[in-house]
Amino acid sequence: MSQDRNQRTPLSEEYLRASTLGELTPLAAPILLVEYDPQWPHRFQEEAQRIRTVLGQHALRLEHVGSTSIPGLTAKPIIDIVLVLADSGDETGYAPALERAGYQLHVREPGWYEHRMFKGGNDEVNLHAFSAGCPEIDRMLTFRDWLRTNEGDRELYAQTKRSLAQQEWKYTQNYADAKTTVIDQILSKARRAAR
Numbered sequence: 420m421s422q423d424r425n426q427r428t429p430l431s432e433e434y435l436r437a438s439t440l441g442e443l444t445p446l447a448a449p450i451l452l453v454e455y456d457p458q459w460p461h462r463f464q465e466e467a468q469r470i471r472t473v474l475g476q477h478a479l480r481l482e483h484v485g486s487t488s489i490p491g492l493t494a495k496p497i498i499d500i501v502l503v504l505a506d507s508g509d510e511t512g513y514a515p516a517l518e519r520a521g522y523q524l525h526v527r528e529p530g531w532y533e534h535r536m537f538k539g540g541n542d543e544v545n546l547h548a549f550s551a552g553c554p555e556i557d558r559m560l561t562f563r564d565w566l567r568t569n570e571g572d573r574e575l576y577a578q579t580k581r582s583l584a585q586q587e588w589k590y591t592q593n594y595a596d597a598k599t600t601v602i603d604q605i606l607s608k609a610r611r612a613a614r
Contacts, residue, residue: 429596432589438528443590450584450594452493459487462498466544470502473520477513479503479551484559486580489566493577499545501556507548508533522546562602565609572605 436443463483471478485499486492504513514524517537522544526536532553537546549556566573579601588594 429599430592435590435592438526440524440527445589446591450588450591451495452580452584453496454493455489455491456487456496457490459483459494459498462543463488463500466498466500466540466546469520470500470517470546473516474502474513477504477516479505482556482560482563484547484563485545488563489573492566492573493580497543497545498540499547501559502546502548503551503553503556504548505551506533507535507550507553510535513548517546558606561609561613562606565605565612569609572608576601576605 432443460483467481467483470481480501480503482488482501482503483498484501485497486494487496487498506512508529510524510527514535514537518524520539522537522539524535525538526534528534532555533550534555535548537548538544539546566576576598579598583594583597586594586597588597
């Protein structure tokens, strides 16, 4: 899939199967959302230190993203981390070290910004590897930073997530795709305010 894939188009099961390493496992339970936990930033710091220790200077930047990075926001209890590398497509330069540290490569999307996603911490961490300069990094950080300071949009996003979590989804990605419209709406507002 090309790097300019339409963010509003849900990913097909065929695409999910092709980009997932190992078995694509359907959800066995509803999406679990919990109230914000003030320990999440500490959990991020622990994971970030672990990643810096194993990757050294290869880890150009580490950022806590996703709902657990936004105080007061309901979230799935999974720490999402962005790892910025010189070249995320060069797995031999970083993946073996991450795997030795307990992170398992779970998703490989070479046609979408060379994205790689590792699972860690008993599946309580999603580590997203991107190359420096990737526009998805700025998109994720803009969304996070806006929701940290805008209570109205934070509540809109929380309400959307709670509503969607009550529905049945075959895969977690289907739930994530369903949030795209509200995310794009909030991002548009954040970008207008930044101009």
